[in-house]
Amino acid sequence: MRTVESGGVRLAVFEEGPADAPTVLLVHGYPDTHTVWDDVAAALATRFHVVRYDVRGAGQSDAPRGTAAYRLPLLKDDLFAVADAVSPDRPVHVVAHDWGSIQAWEAVTEPGAHERIASYTSISGPCLDHVAYWMRRRPTPRHLRQVLKQQLHSWYILAFHVPVLPELLWRTVIAKRWPRLLHRIEHVPPRPGHPAPTMAADAARGVSLYRANVRARMGRPRERHTQVPVQVISPRHDHYVTPALTKGLDRWAPNLWRRNLYAGHWSALLRDGAQVARMVTELVDGGPGPRHAPLVVVTGAGSGIGRAAAQAFAATGAEVVVCDIDEEAARATGGHAYQVDVSDEAAMRKFADEVVTRHGVPDIVVNNAGVGHAGSFLATTTEEWQRVLDVNLWGVIHGCQVFGRLMAERGEGGHIVNVASAAAYLPVKSLAAYSTSKAAVLMLSDCLRAEVGARGIGVSTICPGLVATNITRTTTFSGADAAEQERRRASATKAYRRRNFGPEKVAAQILRAVAGDRATVPVTPEAKAGLALARLTPALLRNAARHT
Structure with a gap:
Protein backbone atom coordinates (compact mmCIF):
# COMPACT_ATOMS: atom_id res chain seq x y z
CA MET A 1 0.00 0.00 0.00
CA ARG A 2 1.06 3.56 -0.70
CA THR A 3 -0.65 6.95 -0.54
CA VAL A 4 -1.14 9.19 -3.58
CA GLU A 5 -2.40 12.75 -3.16
CA SER A 6 -4.82 14.34 -5.63
CA GLY A 7 -6.34 17.77 -5.05
CA GLY A 8 -5.70 17.60 -1.33
CA VAL A 9 -7.25 14.11 -1.03
CA ARG A 10 -5.08 11.17 0.00
CA LEU A 11 -5.87 8.00 -1.94
CA ALA A 12 -4.97 4.54 -0.64
CA VAL A 13 -3.23 2.64 -3.44
CA PHE A 14 -2.51 -1.12 -3.45
CA GLU A 15 -0.03 -2.85 -5.76
CA GLU A 16 0.86 -6.45 -6.57
CA GLY A 17 2.55 -8.41 -9.32
CA PRO A 18 5.88 -7.74 -11.06
CA ALA A 19 6.71 -4.03 -10.91
CA ASP A 20 8.38 -4.03 -14.33
CA ALA A 21 5.37 -5.57 -16.11
CA PRO A 22 2.64 -3.55 -17.88
CA THR A 23 0.39 -1.84 -15.34
CA VAL A 24 -3.30 -2.70 -15.08
CA LEU A 25 -5.21 -0.11 -13.04
CA LEU A 26 -8.47 -1.35 -11.48
CA VAL A 27 -11.11 1.21 -10.48
CA HIS A 28 -13.99 0.05 -8.28
CA GLY A 29 -17.57 1.29 -8.24
CA TYR A 30 -20.29 2.06 -5.71
CA PRO A 31 -20.60 1.05 -2.88
CA ASP A 32 -17.41 -1.05 -3.08
CA THR A 33 -13.75 -0.68 -2.23
CA HIS A 34 -10.65 -2.04 -3.96
CA THR A 35 -11.38 -5.48 -2.44
CA VAL A 36 -14.16 -6.11 -4.96
CA TRP A 37 -11.33 -6.78 -7.44
CA ASP A 38 -9.68 -9.53 -5.37
CA ASP A 39 -10.37 -12.38 -7.82
CA VAL A 40 -9.57 -10.33 -10.92
CA ALA A 41 -6.37 -9.00 -9.38
CA ALA A 42 -5.21 -12.46 -8.32
CA ALA A 43 -5.63 -13.75 -11.87
CA LEU A 44 -3.88 -10.75 -13.47
CA ALA A 45 -1.02 -10.42 -10.98
CA THR A 46 0.78 -13.49 -12.31
CA ARG A 47 1.60 -11.49 -15.42
CA PHE A 48 0.89 -7.79 -14.81
CA HIS A 49 1.67 -5.03 -12.35
CA VAL A 50 -1.80 -4.74 -10.83
CA VAL A 51 -2.82 -1.52 -9.10
CA ARG A 52 -6.03 -0.83 -7.19
CA TYR A 53 -7.08 2.16 -5.17
CA ASP A 54 -9.95 3.17 -2.95
CA VAL A 55 -11.68 6.06 -4.68
CA ARG A 56 -12.24 9.25 -2.70
CA GLY A 57 -14.81 8.73 0.03
CA ALA A 58 -14.35 4.96 0.14
CA GLY A 59 -12.29 2.48 2.13
CA GLN A 60 -8.96 3.78 3.38
CA SER A 61 -8.92 6.92 1.21
CA ASP A 62 -9.87 10.36 2.45
CA ALA A 63 -13.52 11.36 2.45
CA PRO A 64 -13.87 15.01 1.40
CA ARG A 65 -16.98 16.84 2.53
CA GLY A 66 -19.63 18.32 0.30
CA THR A 67 -21.36 17.08 -2.82
CA ALA A 68 -19.12 19.14 -5.12
CA ALA A 69 -16.07 17.15 -3.99
CA TYR A 70 -17.41 14.15 -5.92
CA ARG A 71 -17.72 15.73 -9.36
CA LEU A 72 -16.38 13.73 -12.29
CA PRO A 73 -13.50 16.12 -13.19
CA LEU A 74 -12.05 15.59 -9.71
CA LEU A 75 -12.48 11.83 -9.93
CA LYS A 76 -10.77 11.92 -13.32
CA ASP A 77 -7.84 13.81 -11.80
CA ASP A 78 -7.63 11.14 -9.08
CA LEU A 79 -7.31 8.40 -11.69
CA PHE A 80 -4.56 10.22 -13.57
CA ALA A 81 -2.73 11.00 -10.30
CA VAL A 82 -2.64 7.31 -9.40
CA ALA A 83 -1.62 6.31 -12.94
CA ASP A 84 1.24 8.84 -12.96
CA ALA A 85 2.45 7.70 -9.55
CA VAL A 86 2.49 3.95 -10.25
CA SER A 87 3.54 4.03 -13.92
CA PRO A 88 5.24 7.35 -14.72
CA ASP A 89 6.99 6.11 -17.85
CA ARG A 90 4.38 3.90 -19.53
CA PRO A 91 0.65 4.25 -20.16
CA VAL A 92 -1.61 2.07 -18.04
CA HIS A 93 -4.40 -0.34 -18.94
CA VAL A 94 -7.54 0.79 -17.11
CA VAL A 95 -10.26 -1.64 -16.02
CA ALA A 96 -13.29 -0.20 -14.25
CA HIS A 97 -16.68 -1.28 -12.91
CA ASP A 98 -19.91 0.57 -12.12
CA TRP A 99 -19.15 4.14 -10.94
CA GLY A 100 -15.48 3.39 -11.38
CA SER A 101 -16.30 2.89 -15.04
CA ILE A 102 -18.25 6.16 -15.23
CA GLN A 103 -15.33 8.14 -13.83
CA ALA A 104 -12.85 6.22 -16.00
CA TRP A 105 -14.83 7.23 -19.08
CA GLU A 106 -14.25 10.82 -17.97
CA ALA A 107 -10.49 10.16 -18.10
CA VAL A 108 -10.51 8.04 -21.26
CA THR A 109 -12.39 10.72 -23.22
CA GLU A 110 -10.05 13.50 -22.07
CA PRO A 111 -8.05 14.96 -25.00
CA GLY A 112 -4.68 13.21 -25.24
CA ALA A 113 -5.79 10.35 -22.98
CA HIS A 114 -4.38 7.78 -25.41
CA GLU A 115 -0.88 8.91 -24.40
CA ARG A 116 -1.53 7.96 -20.75
CA ILE A 117 -4.06 5.13 -21.10
CA ALA A 118 -3.10 2.15 -23.27
CA SER A 119 -6.50 0.44 -23.17
CA TYR A 120 -9.78 0.62 -21.32
CA THR A 121 -12.13 -2.17 -20.22
CA SER A 122 -15.52 -0.90 -19.05
CA ILE A 123 -17.92 -3.09 -17.05
CA SER A 124 -21.45 -1.97 -16.16
CA GLY A 125 -20.76 1.74 -16.25
CA PRO A 126 -21.33 4.02 -19.28
CA CYS A 127 -20.13 7.53 -19.97
CA LEU A 128 -22.90 9.83 -18.73
CA ASP A 129 -22.44 12.14 -21.73
CA HIS A 130 -22.85 9.20 -24.10
CA VAL A 131 -26.00 8.13 -22.25
CA ALA A 132 -27.48 11.62 -22.58
CA TYR A 133 -26.89 11.60 -26.34
CA TRP A 134 -28.27 8.06 -26.61
CA MET A 135 -31.48 9.12 -24.87
CA ARG A 136 -31.80 12.07 -27.29
CA ARG A 137 -31.61 9.90 -30.40
CA ARG A 138 -34.39 10.22 -32.96
CA PRO A 139 -37.21 8.27 -31.32
CA THR A 140 -38.36 4.96 -32.76
CA PRO A 141 -40.65 2.48 -31.02
CA ARG A 142 -37.70 0.20 -30.30
CA HIS A 143 -35.53 3.02 -28.97
CA LEU A 144 -38.33 4.29 -26.76
CA ARG A 145 -38.77 0.79 -25.31
CA GLN A 146 -35.04 0.61 -24.61
CA VAL A 147 -35.04 4.01 -22.91
CA LEU A 148 -38.05 3.09 -20.79
CA LYS A 149 -36.50 -0.25 -19.84
CA GLN A 150 -33.26 1.42 -18.77
CA GLN A 151 -35.13 4.04 -16.75
CA LEU A 152 -36.98 1.28 -14.91
CA HIS A 153 -33.65 -0.41 -14.19
CA SER A 154 -32.25 2.91 -12.94
CA TRP A 155 -34.97 3.55 -10.35
CA TYR A 156 -32.37 3.89 -7.59
CA ILE A 157 -30.86 7.01 -9.20
CA LEU A 158 -34.04 8.96 -8.49
CA ALA A 159 -34.17 7.48 -4.99
CA PHE A 160 -30.61 8.65 -4.28
CA HIS A 161 -31.64 12.25 -4.95
CA VAL A 162 -34.05 12.18 -2.01
CA PRO A 163 -32.43 14.13 0.88
CA VAL A 164 -31.17 12.27 3.97
CA LEU A 165 -33.19 9.05 3.54
CA PRO A 166 -30.67 7.09 1.37
CA GLU A 167 -27.83 7.83 3.78
CA LEU A 168 -29.97 6.77 6.73
CA LEU A 169 -31.01 3.50 5.08
CA TRP A 170 -27.42 2.60 4.19
CA ARG A 171 -26.16 3.24 7.71
CA THR A 172 -28.96 1.44 9.51
CA VAL A 173 -30.34 -1.30 7.27
CA ILE A 174 -28.81 -1.99 3.84
CA ALA A 175 -25.11 -2.30 4.71
CA LYS A 176 -25.82 -4.96 7.34
CA ARG A 177 -27.84 -7.00 4.87
CA TRP A 178 -25.61 -6.47 1.84
CA PRO A 179 -24.02 -9.98 1.77
CA ARG A 180 -27.48 -11.55 2.07
CA LEU A 181 -28.83 -9.35 -0.72
CA LEU A 182 -25.96 -10.25 -3.05
CA HIS A 183 -26.48 -13.92 -2.33
CA ARG A 184 -30.21 -13.75 -2.94
CA ILE A 185 -30.14 -11.55 -6.04
CA GLU A 186 -26.91 -12.62 -7.75
CA HIS A 187 -26.06 -15.93 -6.04
CA VAL A 188 -22.77 -14.55 -4.72
CA PRO A 189 -21.82 -16.53 -1.59
CA PRO A 190 -20.64 -14.51 1.42
CA ARG A 191 -16.87 -14.12 1.46
CA PRO A 192 -14.27 -12.76 3.88
CA GLY A 193 -13.36 -9.12 3.31
CA HIS A 194 -16.47 -8.27 1.33
CA PRO A 195 -18.12 -5.98 1.90
CA ALA A 196 -15.51 -3.79 3.55
CA PRO A 197 -16.16 -2.82 7.19
CA THR A 198 -16.38 0.80 6.02
CA MET A 199 -19.29 0.06 3.69
CA ALA A 200 -22.08 1.82 5.61
CA ALA A 201 -20.18 5.11 5.72
CA ASP A 202 -18.78 4.65 2.19
CA ALA A 203 -22.24 4.06 0.71
CA ALA A 204 -23.76 7.01 2.58
CA ARG A 205 -21.05 9.35 1.30
CA GLY A 206 -21.11 7.81 -2.17
CA VAL A 207 -24.67 8.98 -2.76
CA SER A 208 -22.97 12.29 -3.58
CA LEU A 209 -21.67 10.70 -6.80
CA TYR A 210 -25.20 10.66 -8.15
CA ARG A 211 -26.18 14.07 -6.86
CA ALA A 212 -23.04 15.77 -8.14
CA ASN A 213 -23.06 14.38 -11.67
CA VAL A 214 -26.19 12.75 -13.07
CA ARG A 215 -28.49 15.75 -13.51
CA ALA A 216 -25.71 18.00 -14.75
CA ARG A 217 -24.55 15.57 -17.45
CA MET A 218 -28.03 14.50 -18.51
CA GLY A 219 -29.01 18.14 -18.96
CA ARG A 220 -25.84 19.40 -20.67
CA PRO A 221 -23.95 16.53 -22.33
CA ARG A 222 -20.63 17.09 -24.05
CA GLU A 223 -19.22 15.31 -27.09
CA ARG A 224 -16.66 12.91 -25.64
CA HIS A 225 -14.51 10.96 -28.12
CA THR A 226 -11.52 8.74 -27.46
CA GLN A 227 -8.67 7.16 -29.39
CA VAL A 228 -8.06 4.62 -26.62
CA PRO A 229 -8.88 0.98 -27.49
CA VAL A 230 -12.07 0.22 -25.56
CA GLN A 231 -13.56 -3.10 -24.51
CA VAL A 232 -17.10 -3.09 -23.11
CA ILE A 233 -18.05 -6.16 -21.07
CA SER A 234 -21.82 -6.42 -20.67
CA PRO A 235 -23.03 -8.72 -17.88
CA ARG A 236 -26.18 -10.19 -19.40
CA HIS A 237 -27.92 -10.51 -16.02
CA ASP A 238 -27.17 -6.97 -14.86
CA HIS A 239 -30.23 -5.59 -13.04
CA TYR A 240 -29.06 -1.99 -13.34
CA VAL A 241 -27.27 -1.38 -16.65
CA THR A 242 -28.84 -2.69 -19.85
CA PRO A 243 -26.83 -3.56 -23.00
CA ALA A 244 -28.78 -0.89 -24.91
CA LEU A 245 -26.57 1.77 -23.30
CA THR A 246 -23.73 0.64 -25.57
CA LYS A 247 -25.74 1.37 -28.72
CA GLY A 248 -24.00 3.91 -30.90
CA LEU A 249 -20.82 3.72 -28.84
CA ASP A 250 -18.78 3.28 -32.02
CA ARG A 251 -19.40 6.97 -32.67
CA TRP A 252 -17.39 7.90 -29.59
CA ALA A 253 -14.91 5.00 -29.43
CA PRO A 254 -14.11 3.75 -32.94
CA ASN A 255 -11.58 1.17 -31.67
CA LEU A 256 -14.23 -0.84 -29.82
CA TRP A 257 -14.89 -4.44 -28.79
CA ARG A 258 -18.12 -5.64 -27.22
CA ARG A 259 -18.10 -8.74 -25.04
CA ASN A 260 -20.93 -10.57 -23.28
CA LEU A 261 -20.54 -12.21 -19.89
CA TYR A 262 -23.40 -14.25 -18.49
CA ALA A 263 -23.21 -12.87 -14.98
CA GLY A 264 -24.84 -10.26 -12.77
CA HIS A 265 -23.72 -6.74 -11.91
CA TRP A 266 -21.51 -7.84 -8.99
CA SER A 267 -21.15 -11.54 -9.71
CA ALA A 268 -19.16 -10.55 -12.81
CA LEU A 269 -16.33 -9.70 -10.39
CA LEU A 270 -17.14 -11.79 -7.32
CA ARG A 271 -17.87 -15.04 -9.15
CA ASP A 272 -16.42 -14.71 -12.67
CA GLY A 273 -13.33 -12.69 -11.93
CA ALA A 274 -11.12 -15.14 -13.81
CA GLN A 275 -13.14 -14.60 -16.98
CA VAL A 276 -12.93 -10.83 -16.62
CA ALA A 277 -9.16 -11.20 -16.19
CA ARG A 278 -9.01 -13.31 -19.35
CA MET A 279 -10.87 -10.69 -21.36
CA VAL A 280 -8.63 -7.94 -20.00
CA THR A 281 -5.55 -9.95 -20.94
CA GLU A 282 -6.87 -10.43 -24.46
CA LEU A 283 -7.32 -6.68 -24.84
CA VAL A 284 -3.85 -5.92 -23.46
CA ASP A 285 -2.42 -8.45 -25.92
CA GLY A 286 -3.82 -6.47 -28.83
CA GLY A 287 -7.56 -6.99 -28.79
CA PRO A 288 -9.79 -9.98 -28.19
CA GLY A 289 -10.07 -10.66 -31.91
CA PRO A 290 -13.62 -11.98 -31.68
CA ARG A 291 -14.17 -15.10 -33.75
CA HIS A 292 -16.18 -14.20 -36.82
CA ALA A 293 -17.28 -17.82 -37.23
CA PRO A 294 -18.53 -20.03 -34.39
CA LEU A 295 -16.57 -23.13 -33.44
CA VAL A 296 -18.72 -26.26 -33.71
CA VAL A 297 -17.89 -29.73 -32.40
CA VAL A 298 -19.84 -32.72 -33.76
CA THR A 299 -19.46 -36.27 -32.43
CA GLY A 300 -20.31 -39.32 -34.52
CA ALA A 301 -19.66 -37.19 -37.60
CA GLY A 302 -18.31 -39.93 -39.82
CA SER A 303 -21.68 -40.52 -41.46
CA GLY A 304 -25.41 -39.88 -41.29
CA ILE A 305 -26.84 -37.06 -39.21
CA GLY A 306 -23.44 -36.19 -37.72
CA ARG A 307 -21.82 -35.75 -41.12
CA ALA A 308 -24.80 -33.79 -42.46
CA ALA A 309 -24.80 -31.50 -39.40
CA ALA A 310 -21.06 -30.85 -39.62
CA GLN A 311 -21.28 -30.00 -43.30
CA ALA A 312 -24.35 -27.81 -42.77
CA PHE A 313 -22.56 -25.77 -40.10
CA ALA A 314 -19.48 -25.54 -42.32
CA ALA A 315 -21.65 -24.20 -45.14
CA THR A 316 -22.64 -21.29 -42.88
CA GLY A 317 -18.96 -20.41 -42.40
CA ALA A 318 -18.47 -22.11 -39.04
CA GLU A 319 -15.18 -23.70 -38.05
CA VAL A 320 -16.01 -27.38 -37.54
CA VAL A 321 -14.30 -30.03 -35.44
CA VAL A 322 -15.55 -33.57 -36.04
CA CYS A 323 -14.87 -36.85 -34.32
CA ASP A 324 -15.87 -40.45 -34.88
CA ILE A 325 -14.68 -43.85 -33.75
CA ASP A 326 -13.76 -44.33 -37.42
CA GLU A 327 -11.08 -41.70 -38.05
CA GLU A 328 -11.06 -42.25 -41.82
CA ALA A 329 -14.80 -41.59 -41.97
CA ALA A 330 -14.36 -38.45 -39.86
CA ARG A 331 -11.70 -37.15 -42.25
CA ALA A 332 -14.03 -37.77 -45.19
CA THR A 333 -16.60 -35.48 -43.55
CA GLY A 334 -14.21 -32.51 -43.56
CA GLY A 335 -13.16 -30.03 -40.92
CA HIS A 336 -10.68 -30.84 -38.17
CA ALA A 337 -11.02 -34.59 -37.70
CA TYR A 338 -10.27 -36.72 -34.63
CA GLN A 339 -10.68 -40.38 -33.72
CA VAL A 340 -12.62 -40.63 -30.44
CA ASP A 341 -14.68 -43.26 -28.67
CA VAL A 342 -17.35 -41.15 -26.94
CA SER A 343 -18.08 -43.92 -24.42
CA ASP A 344 -14.53 -43.57 -23.05
CA GLU A 345 -14.50 -40.71 -20.52
CA ALA A 346 -10.72 -40.34 -20.55
CA ALA A 347 -10.70 -40.18 -24.34
CA MET A 348 -13.39 -37.51 -24.33
CA ARG A 349 -11.51 -35.41 -21.79
CA LYS A 350 -8.36 -35.69 -23.88
CA PHE A 351 -10.36 -34.72 -26.97
CA ALA A 352 -11.77 -31.66 -25.20
CA ASP A 353 -8.30 -30.61 -24.10
CA GLU A 354 -7.01 -30.90 -27.68
CA VAL A 355 -9.95 -28.92 -29.04
CA VAL A 356 -9.41 -26.08 -26.56
CA THR A 357 -5.65 -26.02 -27.13
CA ARG A 358 -5.82 -26.03 -30.92
CA HIS A 359 -9.11 -24.27 -31.64
CA GLY A 360 -10.57 -22.75 -28.48
CA VAL A 361 -13.70 -23.33 -26.43
CA PRO A 362 -16.51 -24.41 -28.77
CA ASP A 363 -19.61 -22.30 -29.21
CA ILE A 364 -21.79 -25.24 -30.28
CA VAL A 365 -21.49 -28.94 -29.45
CA VAL A 366 -23.57 -31.60 -31.19
CA ASN A 367 -23.58 -34.89 -29.28
CA ASN A 368 -24.71 -37.14 -32.09
CA ALA A 369 -22.77 -40.42 -31.79
CA GLY A 370 -25.08 -43.37 -31.28
CA VAL A 371 -25.70 -47.04 -31.98
CA GLY A 372 -28.85 -48.99 -32.72
CA HIS A 373 -30.12 -52.12 -31.03
CA ALA A 374 -33.37 -54.06 -31.29
CA GLY A 375 -34.65 -56.59 -28.79
CA SER A 376 -37.20 -56.98 -26.04
CA PHE A 377 -36.17 -56.34 -22.45
CA LEU A 378 -36.08 -60.04 -21.51
CA ALA A 379 -34.07 -60.91 -24.60
CA THR A 380 -31.47 -58.17 -24.27
CA THR A 381 -28.29 -59.30 -22.55
CA THR A 382 -26.33 -57.31 -19.98
CA GLU A 383 -23.52 -56.86 -22.51
CA GLU A 384 -25.98 -55.46 -25.08
CA TRP A 385 -27.44 -53.09 -22.51
CA GLN A 386 -23.93 -51.96 -21.61
CA ARG A 387 -22.99 -51.24 -25.23
CA VAL A 388 -26.14 -49.22 -25.94
CA LEU A 389 -25.97 -47.18 -22.74
CA ASP A 390 -22.21 -46.62 -23.03
CA VAL A 391 -22.55 -44.94 -26.42
CA ASN A 392 -26.06 -43.50 -26.52
CA LEU A 393 -26.24 -42.20 -22.95
CA TRP A 394 -22.74 -42.04 -21.50
CA GLY A 395 -21.39 -40.65 -24.75
CA VAL A 396 -23.84 -37.75 -24.44
CA ILE A 397 -23.08 -37.34 -20.74
CA HIS A 398 -19.35 -37.14 -21.46
CA GLY A 399 -19.86 -34.59 -24.24
CA CYS A 400 -22.10 -32.44 -22.05
CA GLN A 401 -19.70 -32.63 -19.11
CA VAL A 402 -16.39 -31.88 -20.80
CA PHE A 403 -17.66 -29.16 -23.13
CA GLY A 404 -20.51 -27.80 -21.01
CA ARG A 405 -18.16 -27.07 -18.13
CA LEU A 406 -15.79 -25.24 -20.51
CA MET A 407 -18.65 -23.13 -21.87
CA ALA A 408 -19.89 -22.29 -18.38
CA GLU A 409 -16.42 -21.32 -17.18
CA ARG A 410 -15.86 -19.11 -20.23
CA GLY A 411 -19.05 -17.25 -19.36
CA GLU A 412 -19.90 -16.19 -22.90
CA GLY A 413 -22.72 -18.61 -23.63
CA GLY A 414 -23.01 -21.41 -26.17
CA HIS A 415 -25.32 -24.21 -27.26
CA ILE A 416 -25.41 -27.98 -26.76
CA VAL A 417 -27.38 -30.22 -29.09
CA ASN A 418 -28.13 -33.79 -28.03
CA VAL A 419 -29.45 -36.12 -30.70
CA ALA A 420 -32.04 -38.49 -29.21
CA SER A 421 -34.87 -40.18 -31.09
CA ALA A 422 -38.63 -40.31 -31.38
CA ALA A 423 -38.16 -43.60 -29.52
CA ALA A 424 -37.46 -41.43 -26.45
CA TYR A 425 -41.20 -40.89 -26.03
CA LEU A 426 -42.74 -43.66 -28.18
CA PRO A 427 -42.59 -46.98 -26.25
CA VAL A 428 -41.80 -49.98 -28.46
CA LYS A 429 -41.36 -53.36 -26.79
CA SER A 430 -38.75 -54.43 -29.35
CA LEU A 431 -36.53 -51.41 -28.62
CA ALA A 432 -36.16 -51.65 -24.83
CA ALA A 433 -32.48 -50.69 -24.52
CA TYR A 434 -32.44 -48.19 -27.38
CA SER A 435 -35.61 -46.39 -26.26
CA THR A 436 -34.40 -46.26 -22.67
CA SER A 437 -31.10 -44.70 -23.69
CA LYS A 438 -32.80 -42.07 -25.82
CA ALA A 439 -35.43 -41.26 -23.18
CA ALA A 440 -32.58 -40.71 -20.73
CA VAL A 441 -30.95 -38.31 -23.19
CA LEU A 442 -34.19 -36.35 -23.47
CA MET A 443 -34.51 -35.97 -19.69
CA LEU A 444 -30.78 -35.25 -19.30
CA SER A 445 -31.13 -32.42 -21.82
CA ASP A 446 -34.10 -30.87 -20.01
CA CYS A 447 -32.28 -31.00 -16.67
CA LEU A 448 -29.11 -29.53 -18.18
CA ARG A 449 -31.07 -26.80 -19.94
CA ALA A 450 -32.57 -25.74 -16.61
CA GLU A 451 -29.10 -25.70 -15.00
CA VAL A 452 -27.02 -23.82 -17.57
CA GLY A 453 -29.61 -21.49 -19.09
CA ALA A 454 -28.57 -18.68 -16.75
CA ARG A 455 -25.03 -19.04 -18.11
CA GLY A 456 -26.28 -18.31 -21.61
CA ILE A 457 -26.00 -21.93 -22.73
CA GLY A 458 -28.93 -23.35 -24.66
CA VAL A 459 -29.65 -27.09 -24.79
CA SER A 460 -31.71 -28.74 -27.54
CA ARG A 499 -39.02 -43.73 -46.18
CA ASN A 500 -36.68 -41.39 -48.12
CA PHE A 501 -36.06 -38.86 -45.34
CA GLY A 502 -32.40 -37.87 -45.52
CA PRO A 503 -30.05 -36.72 -42.74
CA GLU A 504 -29.62 -33.31 -44.37
CA LYS A 505 -33.19 -32.47 -43.30
CA VAL A 506 -32.30 -33.30 -39.70
CA ALA A 507 -29.20 -31.13 -40.00
CA ALA A 508 -31.33 -28.20 -41.10
CA GLN A 509 -33.48 -28.65 -37.99
CA ILE A 510 -30.37 -28.72 -35.81
CA LEU A 511 -29.29 -25.34 -37.19
CA ARG A 512 -32.78 -23.94 -36.57
CA ALA A 513 -32.82 -25.35 -33.04
CA VAL A 514 -29.57 -23.55 -32.23
CA ALA A 515 -30.71 -20.29 -33.82
CA GLY A 516 -34.05 -20.36 -32.02
CA ASP A 517 -32.87 -21.98 -28.77
CA ARG A 518 -35.54 -24.67 -29.10
CA ALA A 519 -35.74 -27.28 -26.35
CA THR A 520 -37.24 -30.40 -27.98
CA VAL A 521 -37.29 -30.75 -31.76
CA PRO A 522 -39.14 -33.66 -33.39
CA VAL A 523 -38.13 -33.78 -37.05
CA THR A 524 -40.09 -36.21 -39.21
CA PRO A 525 -43.90 -36.07 -39.41
CA GLU A 526 -44.18 -39.30 -37.42
CA ALA A 527 -41.85 -37.90 -34.75
CA LYS A 528 -44.01 -34.77 -34.47
CA ALA A 529 -47.23 -36.76 -34.31
CA GLY A 530 -45.72 -39.12 -31.75
CA LEU A 531 -44.67 -36.27 -29.47
CA ALA A 532 -48.15 -34.79 -29.63
CA LEU A 533 -49.68 -38.15 -28.73
CA ALA A 534 -47.15 -38.69 -25.94
CA ARG A 535 -48.21 -35.42 -24.36
CA LEU A 536 -51.94 -35.69 -24.97
CA THR A 537 -52.71 -39.41 -24.76
CA PRO A 538 -49.87 -41.34 -23.09
CA ALA A 539 -52.17 -44.19 -22.11
CA LEU A 540 -53.08 -44.77 -25.76
CA LEU A 541 -49.40 -45.06 -26.66
CA ARG A 542 -48.77 -47.51 -23.84
CA ASN A 543 -51.59 -49.69 -25.09
CA ALA A 544 -50.34 -49.47 -28.67
CA ALA A 545 -46.86 -50.55 -27.55
CA ARG A 546 -48.25 -53.98 -26.72
CA HIS A 547 -48.88 -54.58 -30.42
CA THR A 548 -45.61 -53.22 -31.87
Missing part, protein backbone atom coordinates in the same frame (compact mmCIF):
# COMPACT_ATOMS: atom_id res chain seq x y z
CA THR A 461 -32.83 -32.33 -27.94
CA ILE A 462 -33.30 -33.51 -31.52
CA CYS A 463 -35.74 -36.40 -32.05
CA PRO A 464 -35.35 -37.36 -35.72
CA GLY A 465 -37.74 -40.26 -36.33
CA LEU A 466 -37.20 -42.61 -39.29
CA VAL A 467 -34.18 -41.21 -41.14
CA ALA A 468 -32.12 -42.98 -43.79
CA THR A 469 -28.67 -43.30 -42.21
CA ASN A 470 -26.17 -46.12 -41.84
CA ILE A 471 -27.28 -46.80 -38.25
CA THR A 472 -29.47 -49.54 -39.74
CA ARG A 473 -26.34 -51.23 -41.14
CA THR A 474 -24.68 -51.36 -37.71
CA THR A 475 -27.73 -52.11 -35.52
CA THR A 476 -27.52 -55.27 -33.47
CA PHE A 477 -30.40 -57.63 -32.67
CA SER A 478 -30.86 -59.71 -29.53
CA GLY A 479 -30.95 -63.47 -29.94
CA ALA A 480 -30.02 -63.47 -33.65
CA ASP A 481 -27.08 -65.33 -35.20
CA ALA A 482 -24.76 -63.68 -37.72
CA ALA A 483 -26.85 -64.57 -40.76
CA GLU A 484 -30.07 -63.39 -39.12
CA GLN A 485 -28.35 -60.17 -38.03
CA GLU A 486 -27.41 -59.40 -41.64
CA ARG A 487 -30.89 -60.24 -42.91
CA ARG A 488 -32.55 -57.91 -40.40
CA ARG A 489 -30.06 -55.11 -41.11
CA ALA A 490 -30.70 -55.36 -44.83
CA SER A 491 -34.46 -55.32 -44.25
CA ALA A 492 -34.26 -52.28 -41.97
CA THR A 493 -31.97 -50.43 -44.40
CA LYS A 494 -34.38 -51.08 -47.26
CA ALA A 495 -37.36 -49.85 -45.23
CA TYR A 496 -35.57 -46.64 -44.17
CA ARG A 497 -34.54 -45.96 -47.76
CA ARG A 498 -38.14 -46.29 -48.88
